[in-house]
Amino acid sequence: MMSYKLSVILTALIIILFLPALAHAQLTPPQEFRAFDTPNDDGKSLSLTWKVSLENDREGVYYVISAAASADGPWYQIDKTLSTIGYKSDFPQYFGFGDDNKLWHFYEASKIPDVMDPITSTAYFRLAVTDGTKTVEFPNMVSFAPQGNWFDKSKINILIFVIIFSSLILFFISLARRNPNLFIRHIPGLDAIEETIGRATEMGRPILYLNGLLDMSSLSTIASTSILGKVARKVANYDSQIKVPCYDPIVMSVCQEVVKEAYAEAGRPDAFKQDNIFFITNDQFAYAAAVDGLIVRHKPAANLYMGYYYAESLLIAETGAATGAMQIAGTDSITQLPFFITTCDYTLMGEELYAASAYLSREPLQLGSLKGQDISKAFIIFVLIIGTIVSTAESLFFIHLFKTF
Amino acid sequence: MTKEQRFTVTRWIIFGLVALALIIPIVYNKYIKLPDTSSRVVKNIYDHIESLPEGSSIIMSIDFDPSSDEELRPMVMALLWHAFKKNLRVIGMTIWDAAAGGTLIDIFTTVAKEAKKQDGVDYAIMPFKPGSSAIILMLSQDIFAAYPQDYKKAETRDMPVFKGVKSIRDMKFAMCVSAGQAVDIWIVYGKEKGKMPLGAGCTGVMATDYYPYLQSKQLLGLMGGLGAAAQYEVLIDKRGTATDSMKPQTVVHALIIVLIIIGNIIYFINRQKT
């Protein structure tokens, strides 16, 4: 029994050891050479595949790919690739994670517009295998016309999660329409705003509001302008002043619109001063210098920093802290959070910035979206725990699920 | 003194101290000596290079442009000097277009001149090739397929520096110094397929993102910014710009720590009073 096993192993060893030597003598024509449109692309490339072969795939052997614009040639060599690289399994974004992908060579022909029939946009390919001395060709040529694709299948996992989260949030928004009494916990930084405005009025000093350093196409800035609306409304009620120095002219325009409307809603449109929302310059540190000057000269009672910040955060917030102003910051810029935490009285971290306008408005639909956000986070926690268990069981399912290309 | 005045005066004192902590070590740089220390993540790289037998091949990927030069050049200079001193054979390459000319070629030729090393024999510089991850994948199979010629259009196959080397699998060490995504690409493609020990260098701010890779052993060592370069300069006993700038750094860091301690002492005294 023992010797039988041994002999099998020995035979296998001999085969493995001598196979390359045996194969060295000959090259076989590549098998099952195919051309097709590259999936998930913009229509600029074609894909070629052929079977992995034991005889050909070894050191010193190359596959030679030639292309032409018509079946009659002329043929151009477009590439010469190593026979030991380039498998379908290297491109899970096209072919998924199946095991049999290892059995296929894959080549993406991306520079084909030069060798394409200008009318039918078809390209023709030939494949040969060479070891430097001898060359063997695949008997037939293949052809295909590339197309732009309308759906990127490699992003289907992202699509699924976008749909899950969006529908959760939209569902809770619609639920809030029917049942408007939702519980939302206290966010101390936001509760402090009201008190701050009152204090500013008593001291007869203005409130300073910054929107961060990004333009209007950043969500942090949009969230910030929307918080400004709620703050301005309270400011109008208290008959206080709000100053908004801006870094971007479009943000300035939106802020003017938002504050004007807030004053109108508070029934005091005459108290709105457009000049209080002004543009400084769109240079990071010149803006910081000007805001610093503004803080020390006008000594605002409160400074509100909402939006996205870079290194200037500490320059501004530390100057504000030195004047003794009440400071509330809100940012989703993780790198600057430590500096706001150390210099401000309250800091809204990350998603609290996005929740702030909903919290301040107390509108049921807005609060509903917060509830939806919570359920989505609960879903993430669930996936994290299940995913860890499944990964521990040596399954790659979740790792593949969250793969992006 | 009112509370606000006290506050202002404290700030003046702090700013004054910081200014002194910066200026004095800059002016009297020569007279200050820092203790020779090194962190394990940096020393791992040094120890590894130190342990390599003479004539081993290593590859260095230099992936930063002139804007990060001040922070990263001293690091590469020190590493390269060490490798040359150990008589290793070094292949220089880049997967970042902007690094190819000025940075890569300049650093290699400068250090090689100083160490009296010969192009093609002791080191070689590869030209920039587009397709970052594809290039590294190819390197793990056949280095001559990726780089048939060096930057001077000389055939790489004929070079003594490549003797006995076919792919990065035959290399004893790979080091990527980058100000962008190159380290990630080297971890995913180079380490995965090449299996050689991989070290990384990056700007100080980026370093924290790579610490998890040390924990998971995908990186042998990590050099972040000038601080790491200074440590390396000490290890190879060739002190340069990084060591110089570490002196004011150390003094300022010490000052801030002392300030924090004083602040807490004052705080506890005040709390005891009330």
Place this chain on the structure above:
Amino acid sequence: MTVTPMQILEAWLAVGFTLMIYSFLYKDNPLFKLGEYMYVGLTAGWGVCSAWFNVVWPDLIEPLSRVFKSYLGATLDKPLSHNENLLLLIPLILGILMLTRFSPKLGWLSRYTFAFILGTASGIAIPLTVSANLFKQMEPTLKPLFGKDISAWMTVNTLLILIGVVSVLIYFFFSLEHKGIIKKVARIGIFYMMVSFGAAFGYTVMARESLAIGRMTKLVKWAGQDYYYASIILLVVIAGLIALLEMLSKKSKPADDSTG
């Protein structure tokens, strides 16, 4: 190395500007204000030039005028590229709608542009944030707890990361009141965040100080004989000016500390 007169002039300018800004560390003063206003003026001018020469002219006016020329049958020096077409009228119109804000009556038209920008930004953000933030962070979090290459220490760390992620996420729940078990878990989340913020703060010190060192090194260099002691002379001049201005302002209005 010889220093050219131009380099000396540039050094004196740089030293002057540097010390004007640093005077803010003492307190707000007219020299800092002067520097600040110069800086704002120069960058605003630079910004206008940049917008015109890098965006509006090459990306809008030039291609659009070429499009119109070709419609009018004029010969062009090179054929129209595929992004030179009448679609460029859209940003032109949206830009002009922004400019209606100069008129109080038509100003509301700018809302169309706002809506365009905000809608686009929101649409781009949703799939991008899922792919770039959620997926990119999720993949490395899902690590196996045990296995043949996994030491006990790694298991502990993987668990600690998992606990941290979950507890910080719990802290952010808006519809759960922070009391009872939730309060305890959320507090653990805060601990994680505090360690993280403290570490990031401590880590950033070096990057920031290196800039200060860079500036100081230059000042020290410019204090040398080659530059006619620019740093030293200007330091004395600026300190003297500030003291003088302070004395003058104290005389004229003793009780008022605001400089306007």
Place this chain on the structure above:
Amino acid sequence: MIKRQIPLMIAFVMGILFIIQFFVPHQLSQDLLTGVNKWLMIIGGISLLLGINSLVHFHYVQIKRETPGWGFSLVMFLCFGLALVAGFLPSIVMWFVEPAKAGAEPVKWLSFIPLIPPFEPGSTLFWIFRNGISPFMATMFSMIGFFIASAAFRAFRARSLEATLLLIAAVIIMLGQTPIGQMLWQGIPDIMVWIFSVPNTAAKRAIWFGITMGTIAFSLRIIFGIERAYLGGTDQK
């Protein structure tokens, strides 16, 4: 209706369009994305007029009313004008010179202006950037080196367990960054690596997850017109 409904519709259509765009690899879709990004830059460029108007108006009022310190506003105008002239003059001169170039004599009295387009080395605007703007920029940036010390002194007090953790983490990292750490104890650099790879990684990831959810919810509120502060209306109708 045209003041409110149409903007809401524009936001909805653009929002949905760009969610779909992400999943479409077709050339048209790629062109749409790059095109719209360019459009946004163009709109920003045109809108700069509004910003400049605001800036000029503010300082003009200062000068006209002779408010204390109006001289500073004058300096602002001078510097603003200087940069504008440096940027535009070469192009304007070239505009006039170029048509006459064919055979005509170069205009001599203009030769002191370097006819180099702005944003290229050697141009006057570039010189202004290097010697007027960048010293200010570098100095403002370096001032953080001073502020970070005073912020650390004031904020890092062991008031509570949370504040103590913040303080300890900061001090350990500062020690680990310099040779002092190792002089005190060999283990400090290892603790530093651990802090960054475990608690820091966990906290950052969770904050990112939260931001993801916040971004999705906020975007949906804009696309579906629930969040309409930018239209002025803050109330749900």
